[in-house]
Amino acid sequence: MRVLYVHQYFNTPEDGGCIRSYHLARGLVAAGHEVTMITSHNGPSQSCDIEGIKVHYLQVPYANKFGFIRRIWAYLDFVRQSKRKVRQLDQSFDLAYVMTTPLTTGLIALHLKEVYNIPYYFEVGDLWPEAPIKMGAIKSGFLKQLLYRFEKKCYFEAQKVIALSPAIRNYIEASCPETNVYVVTNIADVKRFEPTHKLQHFNAEQPLHVGYLGTFGAANDLDNLIKVARACAAQHVPVKFTLMGSGGQYARIAKKSQSLANTTVLPFGNTAEVEKLMEQLDVCYVSFKNLEILNTGSPNKFFDGLAAGKLIITNFGGWIRNLIEKNQCGFYHDPTESEDFIRKIREFVDNPHLLHTYQKNARTLAENYYSKELQVQKLLNIMSNQKHMSVSDSEVYILTA
Structure with missing residues (x-):
């Protein structure tokens, strides 16, 4: 098939950040499909071949520190330039694979279907507009209703919707029951990591090492960390x-941590730098505000933590909390009660055997359910209308959540 892949924030391992679309696109190429990627970056527009993926970069400046209006402008500019690029390509495509966020990529998907009669898959990693509405970023009642109608239209017109978590699938099926929804989670790239599960005894000279790697944003609740x-x-x-990443709250969090001898804040790192830090960690901390709508997400660093065989700690509920507790590879703590964290982390500080067991369980979970190969195969099966893996998404959810 000739696949047009649209992802505004496509990254390679050298770029760092979320590289899900890189892995999925490479998987499609390896299976014999032709993949054309439309994406954006801060540099000049250009086209290149990346491991068989024909990538067209559009110049759309963007940074996590942008305010709401400037972000919206970047989203709409990407829509405008993408439509023009498709017209310039003058190619026939069998399928479009359109990835959110932002939800505005749905405008591209609808345009492709209406103007070029290209069916599309719509990938949903965050529930827009529900998340920004629940966080108070969108207050206009008229705008809320407009966005909800647009969201449902994107789902309804899609040939298939790809949800990144069972919780997102459940939300979409409830709001748009006529939609075909499948789950292809984020990727645990087990081949990137060689976990060293050795017993350690922790003390002031050799402390247990907790790492947060990801976005420093309003939704991430790093003040409580x-x-x-x-x-x-x-x-x-x-x-x-150790906290590593970038975002609108980076400078403030870094300043708050300066007086703490037990805390280091590092700037954003590429894939190699993330791997190097992950090797040094004992624990991977996944942080979001404990809002129900944010509990549905599928953060890529959570899957890195599983692949690297780290104890997982979360400060929010939802499917990930259920997953790590059922599989004994991590724990949830009340983000408003530091004593809850201290009480629970002491169990692992004082009992290296328990930490060792939880870390091995994390790696096993990654290998059995979330490896790159499994997720790519699930997508290929969806595209070829084959039955899912021997253990379906719903069965995995029952077993692990």
């Missing part, structure tokens, strides 16, 4: 914290 670090320092709990 700094409070946890401060409480650990005050009570002499041998835990070291």
Whole structure:
């Protein structure tokens, strides 16, 4: 098939960040499909071949620190330039694979179907507009209703919807029951990591190492992680914290951490730098505000943590909390109660055998359910209308959540 893949924030391992679309596109190429990628970056527009993927970069400046209006402008500019690029390509495509966020890529999907009669798959990793509405970023009642109608139209017109989590699938099926929804989660690239599960004894000289790798944004609730670090320092709990990433709140979080000897904040790193830090960690911390709508997500660093065989800690509920608790590879703590974190982390500080077991369980979960090969194969099966893997998405959810 000739596949037009649309992802506004396509990254390679050298770029860093989420490289899901890179892995899926490469998987499609390896299976014999022709893949044309339309994406954006801050540099000049250009086209190139990346491991068999024909990539067209559009110049659409964007940064996590952008305010709401400037972000919307970047989203709409990408829509405008993408439509023009498709017209310039003057190619026939059998299928479009359109990835959110942002939801505005749905305008491209609808345009492709209406103007060029190209059926599309619509991938949903975050529930827009529900998430920004619940967080208070969108207040106009008229705009809310407009966005909800647009969201449902994107789902309804899609040949298939690809949800990144069972929770997202459930939401879409409830709001748009006539839609065909499938789950292809984010990827645990087990071949990138060689976990070293060795027993360690922790003390002030050799503390347990907790790492947060990801976005420093309003939705990530990193202020409470700094409070946890401060409480650990005050009570002499041998835990070291490292935060790596970028975002609108990076400078403020870095400043708040300066007085803490047990906390280091590092700038955004590419895939190699993330791997290097992950190797040093004992624990992968996944952080979001504990809002029900944010509990549906599928953060890629969570899957990196599983692949690397790390104890997983979350400060929010939902399917990921259920997953790690059922499979004994992590725990949830109340983000408003630092003592809850301290009580639970002490079990692993004082019992290296327990930490060792949870870390091995994390790696096993990654290998059995979330490896790159399994997720690519699921997508290929969906495209060829084959039955899913021997264990279906719903069965995995029952087994693991």
